Amino acid sequence: MVAKSAPGRDTHLFVLVHGLWGGPNHMLTIEKSIHEVIGHQSGGSDERIATIRPSSFRFWKTYDGLRLNAERVISDVLYEIELIRQKQNSKVTKISFVGYSLGGLISRYAIGMLNDIGFFDEVKPVFFTTFATPHVGIHFFNGTIFDKISNRVGHYLFGKTGKQMFIEDDDKILVKMVEPDGTWFKGLAKFEKHVLLANIKNDRTVAFFTSYLSEYSPFEEWDKVKIKYLKSLPTVKIGKIEVRPKFVDFERSHVLEATGNEFENIQEETSWLRRNKVIRFTLIFVVTLLILPIWIPFVLCSTAFASAYSAVKVLVVKHPEVKSHWERVYNSVYGELGPIDVEDAKIGQKNRDQRRKLRHAESFKGDTSDFTESAMTNFIYAEERLTGRSPKIVEQDEGGHSGETTKFDHDDIEEEDENEDEDRVEGHEVEDSSPETKSFLGSITSSVKEKIIDVNIEANDEIIGNHLEKLHGKDLSKFPLFTPQTKLKMDENRKYIIKSLNTLDWIKVPVYIDAWNAHDGIVARRGPRTNPKGTATILLWASILRRHLMETTNGELS
DSSP states (O other), X not given: OOOOOOTTOEEEEEEEEOOTTOOGGGGHHHHHHIIIIIHHSSTTOOOEEEEEOOOTTOGGGGGGOHHHHHXXXXXXXXXXXXXXXXXXXXXEEEEXXXXXXXXXXXXXXHHHHHHHTTGGGTXXXXXXXXXXXXXXXXXXXXXXXXXXXXXXXXXXXXXXXHHHHTTOSTTOHHHHTTOTTSHHHHHHHTSXXXXXXXXXXXXXXXXXXXXXXXSBOXXXXXXXXEOOBOTTOOOEEETTEEEOOOBBOTTTOEEOSSOOOTTSSOBSSOOHHHHOHHHHHHHHHHHHHHIIIIIHHHHHHHHHHHHHHHHHHHHHSOOOOHHHHHHHHIIIIISSOOOOOHHHHHHHHHHHHHHHXXXXXXXXXXXXXXXXXXXXXXXXXXXXXHHTOSOOOOBOOTTSOOOOOOOOOGGGSOOOOHHHHHTTSTTOOGGGOOTTSOOTTTTOEETTTEESEEOOHHHHHHHHHHHHHHHTOOOGGGSTTOOGGGBOOOOHHHHHHHHHHTTSOEEEEEEOOOSSOHHHHTTTTTOTTTSHHHHHHHHHHHHHHHHHHHHHHHOTTO
């Protein structure tokens, strides 16, 4: 079971919120990185680091809209706070949110509701991070037939959530959530640090402009772009390969004089399957043939059924009673310190057991929702390749030369067995574990012979400190790639969302991962060995948070 903390020890709870079609397992690599990097030395404090991956809105439930899913997340969090008090004799005094894709929007909605009920009067909001989140909604700007059709019918395909993401709902909730006087914006502004990570390319689910809060889209003509990364980023050894975090440097990235060179933006450790042109184009051809007669009808039928079912369900389903639940939590944890409600404790334990079960086996709903997402991504990829808008990817080392490296081809075969790593944590629940939990970077090994991941946390801390000022940049027009020609013609709602959210002080991290599906890779959904570049990127992100905790606790690294 979980390791109990010392009596009275305070807890910093990280809430890890997955995205559309997703489940809690999508957040496993982020969860493990938090425990290793932040729990490694939490600013020298005696603070306990705990994580929760809410599971009450997984898979097709993500179609049910922001409000209901936010209420589900809050309910999961409140039950966990009660359970931490009961089982670890610890009080949650700090909270941070990490949202992936749609999970970032759900987190922002939940933050507004928590602000309304006075939650932040008792629990200090610290970090708010999003990975590839469509803050500005979803819209396609290229003007192709596919884009036009998608803009017209897309909001019908994903239930209430689809209407909200395409800003086609009556309430225009994405616009309301950025109004300066509204509870959503006020709640978000209370967090000490706001961080976002955005894919610049290969994310066919969430485009750069919407995840980076920008009116620009400078990466459409890929053969005219030269990508540069932040200097001197340390390597991370994952298995037998070495990769670097993929933080892009907009100051050094630039427009090329010559065009048509497919070898300009290439990375180390790209699999042989992606490097081989013949195989790659054969696969594209086969996938295209399979998508049209088989996948598309299945996807349309399944998502239409799920949308219709969700539309009916949200009208009749009983919403979690967030306010009354918070009153019980306040009385037992923050107020008179009475006993935890018996029924709440039972439900909280049941939720933990469910999350543990989901870690080892997805349900049929999970399989079908994952298949739907894969079909959507592959269809868009095929469309991009056929229209010439997708980058060609080959291998190159960090010095800019093609060369021999340790081969790594897990990206294109099968999903790694996360259970193999989980079971080596000597019975501790990573979800509820303290920093004493066995390190997944240093102690989890393959047959006790070699580390799965070898990272120098202190080196990451130092190097990211050298680059933080650059990542705060707000005026994109000063960067070479962001020209008037790359500015998108947006409607007023989207311009307003960008302008309002950019009044907050963001650390913005542009990311380039040369994977088939960077939306998957940016959070290393399939695990470190399958997504090594995403994992290295996550570990460097965690050092941003760790530095802040160390600075605010005892002034180190200032």
